[in-house]
Amino acid sequence: MRLYNTLTRREEEFAPEGRIVRMYACGPTVHDRFTIANARAFLTFDVLRRYLEFKGYKVIYTQNITDIEDKIINRARELGVPPQELAEQNIRAFFEDREKLGIAPPTYQPRATEVIPQIIEFISDLLERGYAYIVDGDVYYRVRRFSGYGKLSGKDLEELEAGARVEPDPRKEDPLDFALWKASKPGEPAWDSPWGKGRPGWHIECSVMAQSTLGETIDIHGGGADLIFPHHENEIAQSEARTGKPLARFWVHNGLVMVGGEEMHKSLGNFEYARDIVDRYGKEAVRLFFLSKHYRKPVNFSHEAVEEAQAAVERVYNLLEEIEASLSSGPGIETEAESPDPAFSAYLDGVKAEFEQEMDSDFNTAGGLGVIFELVRRTNAFLQVAGPEDQPLLRRAGELIRELGRPLGLFQEEPRARRRAIIAGTAGISAGLEEGLINLLVEVRSELRAKGEFALADRIRARLNELGIELRDKDGETRWSLKRLPQGQGQ
Ligand SMILES: [Zn+2]
Structure with missing residues (x-):
């Protein structure tokens, strides 16, 4: 199989050793239900996994859940609930919506808050190796220390630095440096660490969960194209600084979901929840819609x-x-x-x-x-x-x-x-066909009666009655009700 590798910017032969594929894909940040744009990423890697299995590979697949993050804390504050409660609620919703889409659960589904000790160990290692530094309880990654920075996104450090200088943080050695650990503000969820109470940054979570479940070098790292920079660039910097080995052999990214020429995004308000679309059209329609486009190209949702x-x-x-x-x-x-x-x-x-x-x-x-x-x-x-x-x-x-x-x-x-x-109406698609069909029969019967075809009209009434549906004629109108719950009518 040939697969495009974002890292090398070309198609390469994908031939992992020993018929085992170790794959990691970035999962949801559980501050809300997921959108149809998020669904594309989850589906892409669900199908890539299924296809590799179809080809006879054994796939070990990890997808993380980010259950501690700024977005969760901010949203919880808006709603007036504890952040962990909001996260729990949305993790349950994530599982439900995933099942609705027919996406199989990954082999491993770790949560960031379950791997805090490993995250602390990882950051300590980076500190020891000189790739990180502490400022007032925050820990930052020293980007210029890692010579490969920018290799995935193809970004140039000077260009990035010019962009980062717009809003400089004087506490950082370099505007490019990013947070590995954030000191907690009062009222925020916090864990003890050698640098004081705080919580992990988003990027370090993925480095830790990929390595702890799949090892130092994995076969495929996946995610949406919007994660290439800075998220995946930072994952590489963290993991490769620690192990000295490539984090992933293949970097695979799915294209974005657009609405009328604009990226679908929560912050733009132009989004639809995945579950609403699945309830309306069915999971196979949603799958077919995405799979009929090339996974790397943007797709217009309508x-x-x-x-x-x-x-x-x-x-x-x-x-x-x-x-x-x-x-x-x-x-x-x-x-x-x-x-x-x-x-x-x-x-x-x-x-x-x-x-x-x-x-x-x-x-x-x-x-x-x-x-x-x-x-x-x-x-x-x-x-x-x-x-x-x-x-x-x-x-x-x-x-x-x-x-x-x-x-x-x-x-x-x-x-x-x-x-x-x-x-x-039990397929999870709100077709509402049954009620429509009964109404249609009632209409046909009324027309038959108007034409004097009483025998046929009475037959419709009698047959519906047998099915447990009672018709009542009053003031020239016909109403219907259920005499009893229909049971075992279908063959
Ligand atoms: Zn990630």
Whole structure:
């Protein structure tokens, strides 16, 4: 597999030793629920992990939770709750929303507040090696001491220094230096340290959690492109100053989510919560929407685009359902009279390799989906002309769609059960179909009565009654209510 490495600015062959991949991706800062922009980063690395597993690798995946940070403290103050309570609440929400999106839990999910002793040990080490200094209970990283600073982002130190000098902090030796440890102000969460009470900076958390769960050099470090500088640059400076070894072989970054040409960001107020979008369109629509773009490119978010993705998901499930129906209505006996269509059979033979070729080319999920949708298109066409002898081919086509959908987290549900759940409103998508359908029947019945077709109108009323829905006609209007909870009506 070839993968673009932000560090070297080119595609490289990704071939970890021993079929084991150690991957770290930056997780949420739990000051709020996560947005659809955050969802893209979580999804990208969920799918990269699934695809590496599909290729036979064992993936050890760590994603951190930042549960102590300025944003959490500030938001907690606004809401008038203790910061740790707000963090706990949003960690629970993070787990819920992640599950809604069909994102698998990582192998390790450490929280910053659980690794404070390791953070203190790490900072002590940097102090000892001359990479850090203490000022009034704060500890800063001495950026100029680390010769590789700027290698990930390609930034030039003088340029950075000019930018940092705009608001200089006279306590720092150099405007470029960043905080490893922050002395706590009264009322803030604080931990004891050799430098006084305080809390860790954001960047050091990731260095510590990556190293403590995955070792000194990992295979892939991931995150959104907005984290390249300063967060990932600082992680490199911290970790490599301590170990003298590369922190990560590959740096992989997903592109940003845009709204009308602007970056979607909490601070700009142009964001949508991920859960609201999933509740409306379903997790597979959201996954398909992001995966149909190249992960490194920015993507424009719009409701229309997710709606289109939803329609595409339905097309696939409709085909899977049709295949099932045609298999179960078929003769069920292998007819030897004719052999299966050789052209379609040969095409199916090559589909998986085509899919992998796309995915192996810098994790091109858009290309991989293109192969799946071509398979869907051709299978749909084949279904129209397929004879009984083609049933094994249809079954294989359906299995292939599912097999290739698996690393993308798509098309894994049983189509009929899924459709029933959507109609019943239990699929987690607020379709509201049931109520709409009852209203439609009531309307049709009223029109039939108006036309004098009482027999048919009465049949609708009687059938609804059997289903537990009672109609009452009053003053030329019909109202309906539930006589009892419907039970076991669906087949
Ligand atoms: Zn991080």
